Structures are given as structure tokens and as C-alpha cells.
Amino acid sequence: MLAVESLTKTFSLDDSDLCAVDHLSFQVSPGEVFGLLGANGAGKTTTLRMILGLLEPDEGYAEVDGVRTADDPIGVKARLGFVSASDGVYPWLSVREMLMYFADLYAVDPNVAADRCESLAKLMGIEPLLERRAGTLSTGQRQRVTLVRGLIHDPPVMLLDEPTRGLDVVGVQTIFEYIEHLRDVGKAVIVCTHRLDEAERLCDRFGLLHRGQIRHMGTLDQLRASTGQQHLVDMFVELMRGV
Numbered sequence: 001m002l003a004v005e006s007l008t009k010t011f012s013l014d015d016s017d018l019c020a021v022d023h024l025s026f027q028v029s030p031g032e033v034f035g036l037l038g039a040n041g042a043g044k045t046t047t048l049r050m051i052l053g054l055l056e057p058d059e060g061y062a063e064v065d066g067v068r069t070a071d072d073p074i075g076v077k078a079r080l081g082f083v084s085a086s087d088g089v090y091p092w093l094s095v096r097e098m099l100m101y102f103a104d105l106y107a108v109d110p111n112v113a114a115d116r117c118e119s120l121a122k123l124m125g126i127e128p129l130l131e132r133r134a135g136t137l138s139t140g141q142r143q144r145v146t147l148v149r150g151l152i153h154d155p156p157v158m159l160l161d162e163p164t165r166g167l168d169v170v171g172v173q174t175i176f177e178y179i180e181h182l183r184d185v186g187k188a189v190i191v192c193t194h195r196l197d198e199a200e201r202l203c204d205r206f207g208l209l210h211r212g213q214i215r216h217m218g219t220l221d222q223l224r225a226s227t228g229q230q231h232l233v234d235m236f237v238e239l240m241r242g243v
């Protein structure tokens with residue numbers, strides 16, 4: 001499970017301060033898909049960077065499976081899987097070599113890693129690509145490989161940043177199936193996306209982020225009741241107009 005408690009980050013600009021994330025609190029349970037949604041600049045990436053331990057919060061903390069990022073940054077990284085649309089691959093390694101390399105970085109036993117590599121490759125339909133040089137993959141193939149890579153150390157919590165960006169309909173469907181799988185195997189999942197239509201279909205619960213604060217949080221039904229709007233896109237339009 002993932003807990004974020006009063007997480008806060010202010011950046012100093014030349015002539016002013018910018019509070020990018022403002023006392024943010026939420027929790028994601030095992031088997032739950034939480035959509036952290038917001039317009040450009042709302043604070044999503046800054047939040048993910050603090051959860052991952054890449055950026056130090058000014059206040060508050062993130063706790064992954066009972067471990068706080070500030071107390072044990074390496075332990076937290078071992079418990080997190082991260083997939084981003086901008087993930088790169090090592091072009092000169094084969095897909096299998098790259099997956100095994102990442103498993104090794106996470107200190108996964110080589111036999112366990114080899115089995116996991118096979119079963120995840122089957123799950124994501126990349127078995128025929130395992131011996132291919134990663135640099136020769138298409139965008140959609142590369143995305144499947146990075147999805148497998150994110151799970152190679154079997155983390156309890158997965159962070160997905162714009163997972164469908166740049167993918168065709170088949171690629172998007174693959175992401176949907178991947179997220180279904182994560183839910184089925186009890187991962188706690190955060191999805192950040194601008195695709196509100198996809199988020200409505202994918203996520204169990206939502207946090208609508210605006211200027212660093214969660215303005216609405218709940219299931220779609222709860223958000224409909226509290227905002228009076230049917231769809232996330234209308235909820236956001238109202239939020240943006242309100243400020």
C-alpha cells in the first residue's frame with residue numbers, strides 16, 4: 001500500500017516561490033488503481049518524483065509498503081515499479097539482456113528473474129522480441145518492454161506516468177490489460193494521465209489535482225455527487241474556471 005501524507009514542495013524561482021505540491025495526502029490500497037489527474041503544471045510529476053525519492057519534500061512523506069522514502073530510499077525503490085512514456089531502452093542490449101540487467105540491479109535471484117522474464121514476456125506478448133536488439137523496437141513494442149521491466153522485481157506498488165502516450169489503439173488496449181493484471185495480482189497502482197476518458201475506464205478512484213492541491217477525491221460516483229458533473233473533463237473545466 002502507498003500512503004502520501006501532507007507532501008509539500010516549493011520551488012524557488014528568480015523573483016518568487018512556487019508551491020508545486022501543497023500538503024498532498026492520499027492512500028492507495030493493494031488491488032486499487034488510483035488516477036492522479038491534473039492539467040499541465042498541476043504537480044503530478046513533482047509528486048511522483050517525491051514518492052520515488054528523486055526529490056526531497058519540504059514537508060510530509062511518502063510511505064511505500066510501510067517504508068518511508070526519507071528513511072530508506074533504496075528500500076522504497078525496490079518496492080516501486082515505475083513506467084513512463086518517456087522511458088528509454090538500452091539500444092545495444094537484447095530485450096532479454098536488458099530485462100535481466102534490470103533484475104540484477106534490483107538484486108533479483110537470476111533463476112527467479114529468468115522465470116519472471118519468460119512469464120511476463122508471455123503476458124505482454126513480447127516473447128518473439130526477447131532476442132531482438134532493443135534499439136530496433138517500434139514505439140509500441142518498446143512500451144511493452146518497459147511495462148515488463150517495471151514488474152521484473154515484482155514490486156507491490158506501480159507508478160504509471162502517461163502510460164498510453166504515443167500508442168495506437170492496440171497499444172492502448174495492451175495498457176488496459178496490463179492495468180487489469182496489476183489490479184488482479186493486488187498491486188497498488190497510481191496512474192497519471194491527461195486522457196480523462198481513459199482514466200474514467202481505468203481507475204477505481206481519483207484525485208483531481210489543481211495547483212498542487214487535491215480539490216476532489218473519490219470514486220467516479222462520489223465525484224459526480226460532489227461536483228454535480230457527469231464526466232471528469234467537465235469537472236476539470238469547472239475547476240480551471242473557478243480560479
Ligand SMILES: Nc1ncnc2c1ncn2[C@@H]1O[C@H](COP(=O)(O)OP(=O)(O)OP(=O)(O)O)[C@@H](O)[C@H]1O
Nearest residue numbers: 011012018020038039040041042043044045046047
Ligand atoms: N525543478 C523545478 N524548478 C522550478 N519549478 C519547477 C520545477 N519542477 C517543476 N516546477 C514547476 O512546478 C509546477 C508543477 O510541475 P509538474 O511537472 O509537477 O506538473 P505536472 O502536473 O507533471 O505537469 P505536466 O502535465 O505538464 O507534466 C509547474 O508550475 C512547474 O513549472
